Amino acid sequence: AQSVTQLDSHVSVSEGTPVLLRCNYSSSYSPSLFWYVQHPNKGLQLLLKYTSAATLVKGINGFEAEFKKSETSFHLTKPSAHMSDAAEYFCVVSVKTNAGKSTFGDGTTLTVKP
Amino acid sequence: SQTIHQWPATLVQPVGSPLSLECTVEGTSNPNLYWYRQAAGRGLQLLFYSVGIGQISSEVPQNLSASRPQDRQFILSSKKLLLSDSGFYLCAWVQRLDDNEQFFGPGTRLTVL
Numbered sequence: 001a002q003s004v005t006q007l008d009s010h011v012s013v014s015e016g017t018p019v020l021l022r023c024n025y026s027s028s029y030s031p032s033l034f035w036y037v038q039h040p041n042k043g044l045q046l047l048l049k050y051t052s053a054a055t056l057v058k059g060i061n062g063f064e065a066e067f068k069k070s071e072t073s074f075h076l077t078k079p080s081a082h083m084s085d086a087a088e089y090f091c092v093v094s095v096k097t098n099a100g101k102s103t104f105g106d107g108t109t110l111t112v113k114p
Numbered sequence: 115s116q117t118i119h120q121w122p123a124t125l126v127q128p129v130g131s132p133l134s135l136e137c138t139v140e141g142t143s144n145p146n147l148y149w150y151r152q153a154a155g156r157g158l159q160l161l162f163y164s165v166g167i168g169q170i171s172s173e174v175p176q177n178l179s180a181s182r183p184q185d186r187q188f189i190l191s192s193k194k195l196l197l198s199d200s201g202f203y204l205c206a207w208v209q210r211l212d213d214n215e216q217f218f219g220p221g222t223r224l225t226v227l
Contacts, residue, residue, distance in 0.1 A: 032214050043204060043218040044158075090157065094214035099165055100146040102216055106157040 002027040004093045006105035014113045019063075019078040021108045023091030026072060033074045034092040034102070035065055044090065050074060061085070086112045116141035120205050120219035127226055133178075133192040135222050137205030140186065145207040147188040148216065149180055152202040164188060200226045 007022040025031060032051045036044040048059025055067040065076045074091060088109050094102040117140045127133060139145055146165050150158040160173045162180035170180050177196050181189045188205060205219040 034215065036218075041202070041221070041223060043220045044206075044216075045218075046215060049215055092216075094216075096214060099163060099171070100208040100214050101148075101160065101163060102214060104158045 002031065002093045002095060002103050004091050004103050004105040006089075006091050006108050008108050009106065010109045010111070012111040012113060013081045015083055016080050019076070019081045019085065019110065021076040021089050021091075021110065023074045023076065023105060024072055025074060025091070025093045027093055027095055029095040032094045032096075033065075033067060034094070035059065035063070035074075035076050036090045036092060038088045038090065038107075040087075047076070047089075081110075081112045083112050083114065086110055116207075116217065118205060118207055118217055118219040120203075120222050122222060123220065124223045125225070127195050127224065129197055129226055130194045133190070133195050133199070133224070135190040135203055135205075135224075137188040137190075137219055138186055139207045142207070142209060143185060145186065145209055147182065148206040148208070149188065149190050150204040150206065152204060152221075154201070158204065162190070195226045197226050200224055 004025045034049045035047040037047050038044045047063050048057045050057050050067045058064045063078045065074050067074055088107045090107050091105040092102045119138050148163045149161045151161055152158050163171050164182040167182055178192050203222045206216040208214055208216055
């Protein structure tokens with residue numbers, strides 16, 4: 001079984017300040033972990049993924065995430081928020097034994113204030 | 115390169131009418147295919163997935179059905195829509211034996227009135 005919890009449903013930051021979106025997961029097997037971003041009325045775009053290689057993963061648009069097995073966490077960070085980062089963010093866990101099925105978190109809405 | 119298409123992009127249907135949403139993938143073969151629904155302000159709920167032609171697994175009991183008539187085509191249907199079927203429907207594919215990264219289509223916004 002697998003599950004994912006996004007600890008904050010809403011995060012608000014000022015432009016130019018750091019972003020932290022928190023995600024905890026549980027999985028019976030070695031997981032793959034993903035962060036996706038969704039802009040209003042759009043499909044989901046992959047930001048970054050962890051698939052058992054380097055624990056610090058760098059993604060697009062300056063985002064990165066660190067896989068911490070001991071804490072079962074995969075938090076998403078960005079040093080400096082941009083107005084265009086305002087969107088919905090989903091943390092996703094998946095294992096290869098599960099027919100490729102993924103489990104999505106409930107999402108975190110990121111608001112960026114000017 | 116691979117692409118995924120969904121149509122229509124938006125749809126407004128009366129309660130009790132039928133539904134057919136189509137998803138097609140190009141540039142890959144033998145993918146796993148998925149249908150998700152996203153209700154307003156909510157996360158994604160997996161509705162159906164398919165690991166091959168004619169093979170459909172349902173994740174939640176509901177008013178909808180799915181079919182996979184061809185390797186790269188996945189269809190979501192209903193005989194009679196309910197108000198609760200409104201939402202944003204997303205199709206996704208995964209290349210099997212890969213790392214389970216999902217590639218999403220642009221989605222269909224369905225409003226049932």
